[in-house]
Amino acid sequence: MHALARAELRFYAELNDHLPEEWRYKAIPKSFFVPGSIKDLIESCGVPHTEVELIVANGESVDFTYVVRDGDRIAVYPMFEALDVGPELLVRPAVLRDPKFVADVHLGKLAGYLRMLGFDALYENSLADSELARISADERRVLLTRDRGLLKRTMVTRGYWLRATDSRRQLAEVVARFDLARSIRPFSRCMACNGGLQAVAKEQVRERLPRRTAELHDRFQQCPQCGRVYWAGSHHRRMENWIRDLTAAGGEAGPASDRT
8 A cells, every 4th residue: 555645836926827826826735645747746736737837846857757756845837938948947848939829719809919910820710629739739839728628638738828808918918928029020910811911012902992992092911811901091000009009018008999
């Protein structure tokens, strides 16, 4: 019969958002008879492994396969997308510097906003959880979701649980969390299908334009994938103002309008 073993975990920074109030920002005692992996122990506390970037057991960095032992003191840290942490310490082989995203079926507006800022954000409202996990793994996309269970799938190695429920605040949260402000390339992607936009002459798209638009504007972009045409109308100018505020605030501001 196995003797009862004990270990102690402490979670840092925003990882505490996943914990019950009584466990936050303090050492958590855990007891067990059969040793298991540190990944399983972390997720048993409610923290998805996708949000963990560094694990330190008894002063030494370990990976998710580490088997927890009696007396272990374990510290768990969140992703360091905005910092340079030595690769010998991280639980993943490399930090993403040019992140791509895949959003779950409830985050269509967020995907559109990310595309507006120029980021590759895959979204289809028909994708099942298993497909989202596969796409995230195969294409090295950060999986964005409000579903902690989805992030606990072993296949998923990059993911983020959104704290906010409003799409405007979610966008500001993602920009701040992944340090994206300096990488914003606004109005370079199609908000409808994620394709890269290309400049196009007015005469090539005139028949698709409202008459007033054709009279007032000379510069247009078109998505080669879906054919949608874009121009700098009043909504464009509102978004420009919001992007300026968002960049200045480091991702803490919300857009003035929730329209996509």
